[in-house]
Amino acid sequence: xxVKLFCGLIGPGDRLAESLxxxxxxxxxxxxxxxxxxxxxxxxxxxxxxxxLLRKWIALKGLRERAYLALAKHLAVGIEERLGRGGKRxxxxxxxxxxxxxxxxxxxxxxxxxxxIGMGYYAEPTLVYVRGRFRPLxxxxxxxxxxxxxxxxxxxRASYHRDLR
Numbered sequence: 105x106x107v108k109l110f111c112g113l114i115g116p117g118d119r120l121a122e123s124l125x126x127x128x129x130x131x132x133x134x135x136x137x138x139x140x141x142x143x144x145x146x147x148x149x150x151x152x153x154x155x156x157l158l159r160k161w162i163a164l165k166g167l168r169e170r171a172y173l174a175l176a177k178h179l180a181v182g183i184e185e186r187l188g189r190g191g192k193r194x195x196x197x198x199x200x201x202x203x204x205x206x207x208x209x210x211x212x213x214x215x216x217x218x219x220x221i222g223m224g225y226y227a228e229p230t231l232v233y234v235r236g237r238f239r240p241l242x243x244x245x246x247x248x249x250x251x252x253x254x255x256x257x258x259x260x261r262a263s264y265h266r267d268l269r
Contacts, residue, residue, distance in 0.1 A: 106167035106168060106169055107167060107201035107202065107203045107208075108202040108260050108267065109131065109199060110162060110199070110200055110201065110202060110256075111127060111197055111198065111199050111200070112196075112199075113160045113196065113198075114143050114153070114159050114195065115195030116154060116158065116195075117140060120195060123187060126183040126186065127162065127197070132164060133164070134162045135163045135263060136259065136263075137163070138161045138252055141252055142157075142159075143158055145245070146246070149196060153192070153194055153196070159252075161256045166267060167267045167268070168201070173210050173225070174223040174225045176210065177199050178225070180198070181197075198210060200230070202260040204233065204265075206233060207238065210227060211228055212224060212226070213226070214226055215228075217243055229241060230245070238257050238258065
């Protein structure tokens, strides 16, 4: 069954804009995106990318096979490396997908709840669709619990349904 591909982006505003151009080259047109919002959920990226980081999600047009997620993460890491400076990333790009029942993220870090998908990457169920809405799991990142995220993923799920028709 195909899925709707999305990317979560974190970085300074100028790097988000530049990464969007690279993402469209690799993955095709963006269908819709959230406005960039202050990313103040954690300081995890501060040492690498600096202060005043922004968060943005984009949904890509069309549907992909689930197995594409490992390649999407590989391509995203390549974009991060091309946009990096001095061996550090200037943007974080995390591809994932939305389907009928869940939001799944890609990651290079293994953990008990993550499933290996190839090429050194793992899939992490992040939100599940239960009783008419997405709900976070025990390990869901705080920004993926935000109203902006929930609105984005509801919209992506609706787009997924339209694309299936």
